[in-house]
Amino acid sequence: MKVLMGCMPKHDVWAAGLWLKVFLLIVVLGAGALLYEQHGAFAIGVLLVGGVLWVALSPKAAIDVHARRNDNLIDFARQFDVRVVNAWVVRSTYEQLELWLGFPVHPSDRLRSDLKLSAADVGEIVLQVLFRVERFRPESWLIEAKTVRELIVFINTLPKRKP
Known part of the structure; x- marks a missing residue:
C-alpha cells in the first residue's frame, strides 16, 4: 500500500453498507412473496440467489x-x-x-x-x-x-x- 502523506485515500464506491443490504433483502423478500403464489419453485430460487448475494456482500471477520x-x-x-x-x-x-x-x-x-x-x-x-x-x-x-x-x-x- 503506497500512501503519499497528506493525500486523502480513494473512496471505495462499491463498499456495500447496511442500508444496501437491507434494501436488497426487502426487494428479494418482496419478489419472493409475489412470485410464491404463482410459481413456488421460482420464488425459492430467487430467495436462494438473494441469500447468496447477502452472504457475498457481508463483511468477513x-x-x-x-x-x-x-x-x-x-x-x-x-x-x-x-x-x-x-x-x-x-x-x-x-x-x-x-x-x-x-x-x-x-x-x-x-x-x-x-x-x-x-x-x-x-x-x-x-x-x-x-x-x-x-x-x-x-x-x-x-x-x-x-x-x-x-x-x-x-x-x-x-x-x-x-x-
Missing part, C-alpha cells in the same frame, strides 16, 4: 479478537530480530496499534484488509510512533507497508531526529 486476548508485547517482539530492528520502534508501534485498534496485533496482520486501517489512519499512527521514538519525518515520503512487520521495518529505516 478477518481477525478473531477473542483468540488474541492473551497475546502480549513480549510474544510480538520475539518475532523480530533485535539486531536489525530497534526494540523501541517495535514497542511503540505495537502499543500505538493496540491503543488505536483496541486489540493486540500480529506482525503478519495486513493493515488494509485485516485491520481495516485507512491510509489516513496509518499516516496518523506513523506520525505518533515517530514522535515517540524520536525519528525524523522527511518532507515527502511514501508508506509502502502492507503488513505490521513492513510498517515496523519502514519506521526503523527512517533517520533519527537530530538534537
Whole structure:
C-alpha cells in the first residue's frame, strides 16, 4: 500500500453498507412473496440467489479478537530480530496499534484488509510512533507497508531526529 502523506485515500464506491443490504433483502423478500403464489419453485430460487448475494456482500471477520486476548508485547517482539530492528520502534508501534485498534496485533496482520486501517489512519499512527521514538519525518515520503512487520521495518529505516 503506497500512501503519499497528506493525500486523502480513494473512496471505495462499491463498499456495500447496511442500508444496501437491507434494501436488497426487502426487494428479494418482496419478489419472493409475489412470485410464491404463482410459481413456488421460482420464488425459492430467487430467495436462494438473494441469500447468496447477502452472504457475498457481508463483511468477513478477518481477525478473531477473542483468540488474541492473551497475546502480549513480549510474544510480538520475539518475532523480530533485535539486531536489525530497534526494540523501541517495535514497542511503540505495537502499543500505538493496540491503543488505536483496541486489540493486540500480529506482525503478519495486513493493515488494509485485516485491520481495516485507512491510509489516513496509518499516516496518523506513523506520525505518533515517530514522535515517540524520536525519528525524523522527511518532507515527502511514501508508506509502502502492507503488513505490521513492513510498517515496523519502514519506521526503523527512517533517520533519527537530530538534537
